[in-house]
Amino acid sequence: MKDKRFVVYRLQKLAILLRILGFDVLYFQNEDYISVINLTKRKYRILLSRVKYLRKLPWIFYLDKDDLDGQLEQIIKELKLKVNRESLFSRCSNCNNILQKVQEEEIKGEIPLDVCGRGYWFKRCSNCGKIFWNGNHMPTLEEKIRKIGVV
Numbered sequence: 001m002k003d004k005r006f007v008v009y010r011l012q013k014l015a016i017l018l019r020i021l022g023f024d025v026l027y028f029q030n031e032d033y034i035s036v037i038n039l040t041k042r043k044y045r046i047l048l049s050r051v052k053y054l055r056k057l058p059w060i061f062y063l064d065k066d067d068l069d070g071q072l073e074q075i076i077k078e079l080k081l082k083v084n085r086e087s088l089f090s091r092c093s094n095c096n097n098i099l100q101k102v103q104e105e106e107i108k109g110e111i112p113l114d115v116c117g118r119g120y121w122f123k124r125c126s127n128c129g130k131i132f133w134n135g136n137h138m139p140t141l142e143e144k145i146r147k148i149g150v151v
């Protein structure tokens with residue numbers, strides 16, 4: 001079931017991490033719960049939630065843990081998600097759009113000088129314009145990814 005799609009409400013770090021892993025995640029911060037639930041139903045998504053009184057609703061997946069690693073572990077295990085190596089870093093963590101690979105020469109001037117000429121890969125979001133590369137955050141992320149297992 002690698003096609004599971006999610007809605008995340010107010011758990012921003014979780015939304016970002018799931019997008020980095022390649023999952024389709026809509027994230028909401030300020031909307032009211034009713035709108036978010038209605039949207040979840042309309043879009044046939046699963047709402048990942050920490051709100052106890054909603055846990056009985058069918059499209060809600062209730063997260064037992066408060067910490068990010070614990071939440072991710074529970075989601076991967078109980079929803080039987082597979083994280084594919086090819087889908088890592090395929091989505092914009094800012095807006096959920098699919099990222100496009102770009103050459104360093106194309107984006108010179110838009111990236112910090114200290115990431116130039118290091119052989120990093122670069123990806124750009126055509127929706128919000130954000131540029132991503134494999135920089136300093138990679139070792140911690142790689143470790144997280146190793147822990148949950150990637151196919």
Ligand SMILES: [Zn+2]
Pocket residue numbers: 092093094095096097125126127128129130
């Ligand atoms: Zn974006």
